[in-house]
Amino acid sequence: MKRSVLPVLTVVLALLVIWYGAAVWLNAAWAQDRATRAGVELSLAELVADTWAQDKPKLPAPHQVAVELWETTVEKKITSKRSLVYHSWITLSATLLGFALGTALGIALAVGIVYNRVMDMSVMPWVIASQTIPILAIAPMIIVVLNAVGISGLLPKAMISMYLSFFPVVVGMVKGLRSPAIMQLDQMKTWNASPAQTFWKLRLPSSLPYLFTSMKVAMAASLVGAIVGELPTGAVAGLGARLLAGSYYGQTIQIWSALFMAAALAAVLVGLIGLVQRLVLKRMGMA
Amino acid sequence: MGAGAGQAVAGQGAAPAGAVIAARNLDLTFQTGDGPVHALKGVSLDIRKGDFVSFIGPSGCGKTTFLRCIAGLEEPTGGSLSVNGMTPDAARRARAYGYVFQAAGLYPWRTIGRNVSLPLEIMGYGRAEIAERVARVLALVDLAGFEKKYPWQLSGGMQQRASIARALAFDADILLMDEPFGALDEIVRDHLNEQLLQLWARTDKTICFVTHSIPEAVYLSTRIVVMSPRPGRITDVIDSPLPRERPLDIRDTPEFLDVAHRVREGLRSGHAYEG
16 A cells, blocks of 8 residues: 555646646746736746636636645535536535436346347447447437427436446446356256356356446446536536636636546546446455 | 157167166257257167266367257257156156256355255245255265354365255256366376275165276276267276275275276277277
8 A cells, every 4th residue: 555655646746747747838928918918027936936826718727627636625505516526516415316317228248148049139339339339429419309399407407417327337237238158057957956046046147247336337337427417508507517607708617626526427427337346346255 | 668669769678677867879969159069879878776876088078068968958959868757858857867067056145054055945845844954965974063054164176065965955867067177286197096995885876987097997986987088978988896895995805996997098089980
C-alpha cells in the first residue's frame, strides 16, 4: 500500500504541473488582449496570476475547479438548483435505473444466446450493430419517441443508459455461461441433470467473475448514457444539463467541475462493484 | 434382464446371466475433417456384477471412448450395448452409474460436503437423507471431518477422493472411472489404489477403470482388458488369478509379475499391427 502512494503522488503532481502550464499557455492571449485594451503592460508574474484567475478561462486552473466544486457541493443546500450534489443525484438515479435495466436485459439475452441455437445465430450480430450507431444520434430520437407516447423524465434517460450498458453484459455473460469445462457439463449429464439445474448450479455460478467484470464496464457506460441523454433534451437538471449550460454561457469552470463530478461518480460506482466482486468471489472461493 | 433384453442385445443372443454390461460388435466412428476415425471397432465384452475391470492401452485405443459409451455420453454407430439390461441412455437416466473423471472437478464455491451433495440435490433427495449420505460416503473415502472445508484447502489426492465419494453418494451399482489417479504422484496413487480396493470389497460395486499404468491395472483388477489403437479394439482379456484380498506387496509376487508380463505382451502385439 505504502509503496504505491509515492508513484501515484508523482503522477498527480506531474499532471498538476502540466495543467497549470497549459492554463497559462491557453489563457495568456485573453489576458494580454485585455491588458492592451486597458493600456497596461503586464509583468510575467502578473500575466501568470491573471491566467489562473479569469472568470471564463479557456482552461480553468485546478484550484478554480476545486473552489467551484467546494462551493457547489459543500456550501450549497442539496435542494438548491445550483448544488452539484442535486444535479449528480438526477444523473445518478438515471444511471442506476439504466444500469439495472441494462444488466437484466444483458443477462436475459446471454441466457437466450447460450440456450437457444436460433438466438445464438441471430441475436449477436444485432447486438454488435446496435453499438455501432453513435449514441448521440439515437439519443434524441429515443427521447422524442418516448415523449410522444407520454413517457418523460427519468425513464427516457435510463433507456439510453440501458442501450449502452447491456452490451458489455451480453458479451461477458455469454462467455461466462459458456465457461464451464466440457467435463463439468458431461458430469451434469451423468447425473441426468435438467437444463435448469445445470444453469443454476453450474453455469450461473461459473459466470459470476465474468458478470462482475462486465458490470464495471456497464456502469461506466451507463453514466455516459445518462449524461448524453441529458444533452439533447434541454434538460434543466443533471450533470449533462450542467455541461450544456456551461458551454452555452462559456462557464468553463462549471463544465470542468461537472466533469470531475462525473468522473468521481464513475470511480465510486465502479469501485463499489469491485468491492462486491471481491467479497462475493472470495466467499465463493474463486478469488 | 429378461423382458428388457430384446432391445439391448441383438445378434448373438442375450447376454450371459450376471452380465451388468454387455457389448456386442460395438463400433464408433467419428466423422472428422480428415475422414472417418474408427474410435471403436468390433468391441465385444461382458462385464459381470462385482467385477473390477481395467481398460489399458495407449492413447487413442478407445478405452475412454468405450467408457463414455457405457455412460451414454457417446452414441455408438454400430453394434449393441446394454447396461443393467437397458440402453446406456436409459441407464444414465436411471442413474445406474457414478462417473469419476480424470480431474476431480469439484466446484470451488461449494464445500466438500456440498460438493458431494450436489448430485443428491439434483436427484431430489430430502435434506436429512442428503446429510446422512454425505456423512456416510465421506467416511467411506476417509474424509470424515472435511465436510466444511473448501476444495482448495485439500490436496489433489483428497480432492479426487471427494470426487469418488460424490460418485458413490447416490448408490449406483456401477462405478465408471476414467484415469482418476492419472494426475497424482506415485505415492498418493498407491495409497488411493489400496483404498479403492477396500472400498470395492466393502460395497460390492462393479467398477470399470481406465488407466495407462500396467501395475495399477494388475493390482486393482479381476479382469484386464488390453486395447490397441487405429482402429480402437480389444486385443486381449486377462482374468486375473490374484486373490480378491490384495496387500500392496502382492506386487512383488510371481503371479503378479506374470499377469503384468501378459499385459505388456498384449500391448506390444497391439502395436505390432502398425508395423
